[in-house]
Amino acid sequence: xxxxxxxxxxxxxxxxxxxxxxxxxxxxxxxxxxxxxxxxxxxxxxxxxxxxxxxxxxxxxxxxxxxxxxxxxxxxxxxxxxxxxxxxxxxxxxxxxxxxxxxxxxxxxxxxxxxxxxxxxxxxxxxxxxxxxxxxxxxxxxxxxxxxxxxxxxxxxxxxxxxxxxxxxxxxxxxxxxxxxxxxxxxxxxxxxxxxxxxxxxxxxxxxxxxxxxxxxxxxxxxxxxxxxxxxxxxxxxxxxxxxxxxxxxxxxxxxxxxxxxxxxxxxxxxxxxxxxxxxxxxxxxxxxxxxxxxxxxxxxxxxxxxxxxxxxxxxxxxxxxxxxxxxxxxxxxxxxxxxxxxxxxxxxxxxxxxxxxxx
Numbered sequence: 001x002x003x004x005x006x007x008x009x010x011x012x013x014x015x016x017x018x019x020x021x022x023x024x025x026x027x028x029x030x031x032x033x034x035x036x037x038x039x040x041x042x043x044x045x046x047x048x049x050x051x052x053x054x055x056x057x058x059x060x061x062x063x064x065x066x067x068x069x070x071x072x073x074x075x076x077x078x079x080x081x082x083x084x085x086x087x088x089x090x091x092x093x094x095x096x097x098x099x100x101x102x103x104x105x106x107x108x109x110x111x112x113x114x115x116x117x118x119x120x121x122x123x124x125x126x127x128x129x130x131x132x133x134x135x136x137x138x139x140x141x142x143x144x145x146x147x148x149x150x151x152x153x154x155x156x157x158x159x160x161x162x163x164x165x166x167x168x169x170x171x172x173x174x175x176x177x178x179x180x181x182x183x184x185x186x187x188x189x190x191x192x193x194x195x196x197x198x199x200x201x202x203x204x205x206x207x208x209x210x211x212x213x214x215x216x217x218x219x220x221x222x223x224x225x226x227x228x229x230x231x232x233x234x235x236x237x238x239x240x241x242x243x244x245x246x247x248x249x250x251x252x253x254x255x256x257x258x259x260x261x262x263x264x265x266x267x268x269x270x271x272x273x274x275x276x277x278x279x280x281x282x283x284x285x286x287x288x289x290x291x292x293x294x295x296x297x298x299x300x301x302x303x304x305x306x307x308x309x310x311x312x313x314x315x316x317x318x319x320x321x322x323x324x325x326x327x328x329x330x331x332x333x334x335x336x337x338x339x340x341x342x343x344x345x346x347x348x349x350x351x352x353x354x355x356x357x358x359x360x
Contacts, residue, residue: 076159
């Protein structure tokens with residue numbers, strides 16, 4: 001397809017609906033789509049208006065893509081900083097961890113936690129055109145949606161270095177249709193992340209193919225249900241999580257959970273934006289605790305589910321927020337039972353999930 005043709009038809013109707021600055025109907029996604037349509041290079045990288053690239057960023061991405069011709073994109077680490085001035089070395093301490101030791105597919109790790117904002121990755125232009133435009137109905141989390149679409153069919157190439165300095169500050173952000181101050185942005189991210197996962201059909205394992213045994217096929221299906229349930233729970237899509245976990249629970253009897261299943265279960269309460277909605281004692285916390293308990297999980301699974309609450313309780317106590325720590329325990333006991341609660345609080349058990357932690 002000729003370049004001029006691409007510019008005219010991809011993305012459809014964008015040029016009539018928004019300006020290149022994204023100030024009209026389409027917002028940021030429309031601006032990105034217009035920029036991609038007008039691009040001419042072999043690779044595309046987006047730098048947000050308030051962030052910075054280290055001097056080596058473009059060179060590192062170019063080298064990674066050159067070394068890995070099968071990679072559709074490259075990605076690296078990023079570190080947050082505050083202030084209007086260029087960051088000093090002492091300002092660059094808040095680094096986002098990339099789970100490099102986690103053996104699972106990149107898309108699964110991203111579903112659990114978005115550790116790759118737009119400026120932390122570069123994509124080949126042909127791959128970008130192939131997956132399609134940014135979703136203009138998303139006023140936030142457009143980049144999260146896009147990197148998962150790219151990662152569904154490609155693992156990318158990792159750049160083991162900082163490729164982004166991400167600025168954090170208090171300001172009014174977002175399009176006119178859904179603008180908010182930065183300190184209130186968490187609620188918006190929760191909202192739009194949940195939208196992504198409510199409509200996603202890709203949560204779970206890759207398609208099954210090949211001459212596998214019945215046991216392997218059943219194990220793959222069980223992992224898919226457990227993974228889907230945990231991810232939807234993390235994203236606060238509780239109705240979808242309940243359905244998936246119920247299907248997984250029925251697959252457990254009469255056998256015991258595998259070590260892989262226990263590791264997946266340990267992420268249940270590891271949602272990025274906290275579990276304040278569950279710890280308040282009302283809805284949805286009371287309802288969620290009720291259906292978790294009603295599934296009658298074996299003790300090993302209840303302990304795995306509860307592992308993330310231990311550090312949250314100790315963190316609350318360290319911050320002198322005994323009230324919040326108490327609310328966390330009030331949720332834990334009816335959800336997982338007294339035995340699992342005491343066992344987890346009195347030990348360092350984490351279902352082996354420490355092996356999947358990211359590293360700098």
